[in-house]
Amino acid sequence: MADDPLGPLAGILGLRVRLAHGAIQRHFAENFAQVDLTQKQISLLWLVGEQPGVAQADLARRLQMDRATTMALVHQLERRALIARARSRADARRIGLTLTDAGDTALGHAREAVAQHEAWLRGRFTDREVRQLSEMLTRIFDA
Amino acid sequence: MADDPLGPLAGILGLRVRLAHGAIQRHFAENFAQVDLTQKQISLLWLVGEQPGVAQADLARRLQMDRATTMALVHQLERRALIARARSRADARRIGLTLTDAGDTALGHAREAVAQHEAWLRGRFTDREVRQLSEMLTRIFDA
DNA sequence: TATTGTTATACTCTATAACTATA
DNA sequence: TATAGTTATAGAGTATAACAATA
Numbered sequence: 668m669a670d671d672p673l674g675p676l677a678g679i680l681g682l683r684v685r686l687a688h689g690a691i692q693r694h695f696a697e698n699f700a701q702v703d704l705t706q707k708q709i710s711l712l713w714l715v716g717e718q719p720g721v722a723q724a725d726l727a728r729r730l731q732m733d734r735a736t737t738m739a740l741v742h743q744l745e746r747r748a749l750i751a752r753a754r755s756r757a758d759a760r761r762i763g764l765t766l767t768d769a770g771d772t773a774l775g776h777a778r779e780a781v782a783q784h785e786a787w788l789r790g791r792f793t794d795r796e797v798r799q800l801s802e803m804l805t806r807i808f809d810a
Numbered sequence: 811m812a813d814d815p816l817g818p819l820a821g822i823l824g825l826r827v828r829l830a831h832g833a834i835q836r837h838f839a840e841n842f843a844q845v846d847l848t849q850k851q852i853s854l855l856w857l858v859g860e861q862p863g864v865a866q867a868d869l870a871r872r873l874q875m876d877r878a879t880t881m882a883l884v885h886q887l888e889r890r891a892l893i894a895r896a897r898s899r900a901d902a903r904r905i906g907l908t909l910t911d912a913g914d915t916a917l918g919h920a921r922e923a924v925a926q927h928e929a930w931l932r933g934r935f936t937d938r939e940v941r942q943l944s945e946m947l948t949r950i951f952d953a
Numbered sequence: 954t955a956t957t958g959t960t961a962t963a964c965t966c967t968a969t970a971a972c973t974a975t976a
Numbered sequence: 977t978a979t980a981g982t983t984a985t986a987g988a989g990t991a992t993a994a995c996a997a998t999a
Contacts, residue, residue, distance in 0.1 A: 672872045675860045683947040688831040690951035691824050717818045760957040760998045791949045804826040806934045808833035903975045903980040
């Protein structure tokens with residue numbers, strides 16, 4: 668504790684969450700650049716793949732993002748022709764998203780990268796610890 | 811698990827860390843805007859306050875930031891006259907940072923905000939869980 | 954009135970590359 | 977050669993405000 672590099676900040680839980688997050692982001696960016704997708708983009712693609720026709724507002728809620736933030740993500744992926752949009756006939760306000768063939772292929776590669784990345788992350792924990800950690804983290808954003 | 815809002819992403823630990831981080835950031839920004847400092851800025855001020863004369867490179871290492879990123883933070887705080895700089899006589903490459911009186915005052919207010927924010931965060935855990943969570947998170951960025 | 958999508962705008966955080974000065 | 981600071985630049989992520997269309 669005395670020689671913790673965080674010094675007086677050692678007891679601050681929020682900082683530890685931030686540093687863990689940063690380390691995870693860095694590892695992914697450095698090791699999976701060839702995927703050419705961020706973790707955020709992959710999350711969105713994945714959800715669209717699992718639920719074709721899903722609307723932006725639903726994705727925003729599930730991933731805890733602002734609507735405008737979601738829009739930016741969707742634009743990126745649409746410009747790269749990984750997702751397609753089609754207005755809903757049931758509710759003309761909503762625009763359903765689907766994966767293109769290229770999007771499906773890209774998601775496949777991305778999922779492999781995520782699997783390797785998760786293995787790197789989980790490698791430092793027992794299965795029981797992973798469950799505990801996961802559950803505790805959920806209490807933070809699920810409250 | 812079946813109705814987890816994350817759906818097929820429910821098992822991805824990295825995502826849970828990200829969402830927890832986002833929730834923490836959001837809570838701080840929304841509830842402590844009057845402090846007019848980000849958590850990152852506060853961390854830096856705090857370390858400078860504890861170790862007057864510390865150099866940017868040391869801060870970068872301790873907070874796991876790039877030198878350029880640290881520079882940006884230092885510039886912000888210097889422009890607002892919260893920290894001052896003085897070239898080291900022992901090693902002319904290094905520039906020691908110290909808090910100004912205004913910086914010391916701002917840090918005092920910020921620490922109160924952090925204490926309240928941490929209470930909000932820790933409220934969902936027992937003391938034992940906080941220790942476990944903290945230790946597990948450290949394994950991620952400390953490896 | 955509430956929701957969905959949209960655009961404009963802005964700020965934080967982060968990093969890379971290239972440079973200068975010093976050790 | 978290595979380290980400290982610096983600048984320019986860029987990209988990701990985030991959010992607010994305001995608006996149009998639709999429910």
